[in-house]
Amino acid sequence: GKGQHRHFMLKEIFEQPEVIGGTLKTMLNPAERTITLPYLPFDLAGIGRVRIIACGTSYYAAMVAKYWIEQLARVPVEVDIASEFRYRSPPLEQGGLAIFISQSGETADTLAALRHCRANGQHCLALVNVPESTIAREADGVLETLAGPEIGVASTKAFTTQLTVLACLAVALGRARGALDRAAEAEVCRALAEVPSRVADVLRDDSAIRAIAPSIAEARDVLYLGRGTGYPIALEGALKLKEVSYIHAEAYAAGELKHGPIALIDDSVPVIVICPSDHLYDKTASNVQEVVARGGRVIFLSDRHGIARLSAKVAATIELPEVASFVAPLLYAIPVQMLAYHVAVAKGTDVDQPRNLAKSVTVE
Ligand code: M6R
Numbered sequence: 001g002k003g004q005h006r007h008f009m010l011k012e013i014f015e016q017p018e019v020i021g022g023t024l025k026t027m028l029n030p031a032e033r034t035i036t037l038p039y040l041p042f043d044l045a046g047i048g049r050v051r052i053i054a055c056g057t058s059y060y061a062a063m064v065a066k067y068w069i070e071q072l073a074r075v076p077v078e079v080d081i082a083s084e085f086r087y088r089s090p091p092l093e094q095g096g097l098a099i100f101i102s103q104s105g106e107t108a109d110t111l112a113a114l115r116h117c118r119a120n121g122q123h124c125l126a127l128v129n130v131p132e133s134t135i136a137r138e139a140d141g142v143l144e145t146l147a148g149p150e151i152g153v154a155s156t157k158a159f160t161t162q163l164t165v166l167a168c169l170a171v172a173l174g175r176a177r178g179a180l181d182r183a184a185e186a187e188v189c190r191a192l193a194e195v196p197s198r199v200a201d202v203l204r205d206d207s208a209i210r211a212i213a214p215s216i217a218e219a220r221d222v223l224y225l226g227r228g229t230g231y232p233i234a235l236e237g238a239l240k241l242k243e244v245s246y247i248h249a250e251a252y253a254a255g256e257l258k259h260g261p262i263a264l265i266d267d268s269v270p271v272i273v274i275c276p277s278d279h280l281y282d283k284t285a286s287n288v289q290e291v292v293a294r295g296g297r298v299i300f301l302s303d304r305h306g307i308a309r310l311s312a313k314v315a316a317t318i319e320l321p322e323v324a325s326f327v328a329p330l331l332y333a334i335p336v337q338m339l340a341y342h343v344a345v346a347k348g349t350d351v352d353q354p355r356n357l358a359k360s361v362t363v364e
Contacts, residue, residue, distance in 0.1 A: 007351045009152035009244065013337050014203055016157050020330070021196035023146045023161045027168040030193045033186035035171040040141040042123040044176035047097045050077045051122070053085050053113045054101035055361065057155040057239060061162040062101055063232035064329050068167060071326075072174035072188070082109035083364070086116055094121040099169075102126070103150060103158035104360035105133020114138055127165055129158050143169065152352045153359050154243045156337050159236065160199070163330050167192060191324035195331070198321045202334045206342075208318045209335055212299060213342035217245065219270050223261065224251035224336070225291075226274035227284050229329040233274050237336030243354050244344035254287040267295040270315070272339070274332050277306040278325035288312045301335055 005011035027035050037044075050069055052062035059081055066077040080088075082100075086109055092098075098117040102110045105128035114135055118124050126139035129147050136142045145161035171188050174180030180188075216222060222241060226234035234251035241249040252261045254273070265271065271291050275284045281302075288298050289312045298314040300307065303322040310317075318335050344351045 007152065007341070009154055009156060009341055009351050012150055012152050012157045013334070013341065015148065016160050016334065017196040017200040017203065019147045019157050019161050020164050020199060023164045024168070024192060024196070026144075026146065027165070028189055028192055030189070033189035035168045035175070035185065035189060037168065037172045038143065040125065042097070042140065044173050046095065047123070047173065047177070048075060049093065049096045050075055050099065051080065051096060051117075052077060052099045052101065053080045053082050053110060055082050055107050055109055057159050057236060058101040058103060058110075058162060060232040060236040060239070061159055061166060062099070063235070064163055064229050065166040065170065067229045068170040068326070069173060072170045072180050073177050074179040075173060075177060080113070082107065082113045086112045089116075092117065092120045092122055096122050097125060098122040099125045099127060100135055100139065101162055102133070102135050103129045103145070103147070103155055103162075105130040105135040106360045106362050107135070108362050108364055111135055111138070127162060129161070153354055153357045154240055154340070154351075160330055160333055163333070164192075164195070167327070167330075187324070188326055191327045194323065195327050198323055198331055199334055201321050202331060206338050208316070209338045210342050212316050213339065213346050216247070216270055216339065216343045217346035219247060219268065221264070221269050222247055222249040223264065223269060223271045224249065224274070225254040225257065225271060225284070225287060226251070227254045227280040228278070230274035230276065230280070230284070230332065233329050233332045233336060234272070236333060237272060237274070237340070240337055240340035241343060243357060244340050244351050245347050245349055246355070247343065254284045257287050257290065262290065262294065265291055265294045265296040267297060269296060270299060271296045272299045272336070273301060275300060275302045275306055276320070276325060276328040276332065277303050277309075277322065278328065281306055281309075285310055285312070288314065301332060
């Protein structure tokens with residue numbers, strides 16, 4: 001049941017410290033600061049190309065993984081929406097690694113993409129939350145998210161546990177490929193080990209998010225901006241808001257702003273900005289300045305340093321713990337989920353069973 005929580009979505013959001021921790025435990029040795037993946041029926045050292053295929057929220061996890069794997073393993077990664085991939089028939093080189101991310105393991109398009117890749121000489125790795133699912137059964141290897149059953153139609157804990165596994169995979173591939181040394185592995189492991197407690201910190205004080213929810217609930221359109229791994233988190237935030245509150249939301253890579261979306265900005269459009277203190281901070285902060293200068297109402301998500309350094313006059317700030325930039329997407333996923341949830345509650349929508357949506361999309 002939902003326990004003390006009003007909705008499954010909220011319960012599942014609050015389970016994240018525990019399920020991220022449980023998923024990490026299967027791969028991370030915190031004392032040695034090393035990652036060991038479960039057995040895979042192929043050698044990661046021989047993988048020179050990665051393709052990741054998924055739908056919806058699982059696709060946004062794939063996008064984060066592209067940044068991570070390219071950074072740590074220096075292996076080129078291509079990400080695809082399953083429904084696009086399967087009808088495009090892209091040329092596939094023998095022996096490539098194809099990863100299929102699916103909470104349910106039953107998504108029709110992702111399954112069709114897996115079958116196409118298997119028939120075309122790819123090592124197929126499933127990343128699923130349901131180990132007895134069709135996608136898990138048909139893949140060559142399986143990595144499991146230990147999110148537990150996800151009931152809310154809006155995916156929350158499945159997403160952050162997918163990210164957890166993908167971060168470990170990026171480290172393992174980096175080590176196998178010789179792109180990541182022991183010291184660098186230890187550093188990432190230390191950052192990962194901290195994630196469950198930092199996520200718990202975010203959940204402990206959600207007052208800033210609750211405070212802005214009523215004003216977002218009145219908006220007709222909401223924009224989300226981010227750079228680097230903050231970009232897929234912006235996309236995920238916009239999807240969550242659309243799904244549960246029915247408010248039109250769009251996400252853009254912050255650098256794309258002046259290539260079009262800035263025309264949408266006026267004082268009626270809240271702009272949620274994902275902006276941790278990292279090497280991209282200044283770039284995103286200058287986009288914030290541009291939005292504010294056009295009357296945009298910015299809600300700025302950053303850490304203490306990032307908020308202190310910001311000169312633009314924003315409508316609200318949401319402070320997150322300071323963490324290594326590699327793990328930031330795991331943390332910034334939480335406030336965007338919470339915001340969507342509280343906005344939906346303010347609007348009185350059916351949070352766990354939004355209109356027109358099914359938990360798993362087993363037909364095209
Ligand atoms: O079970 P899957 O991960 O394959 O599902 C993919 C999408 O249908 C799913 O993530 C969907 O976008 C969610 N409703 C997002 O909250």
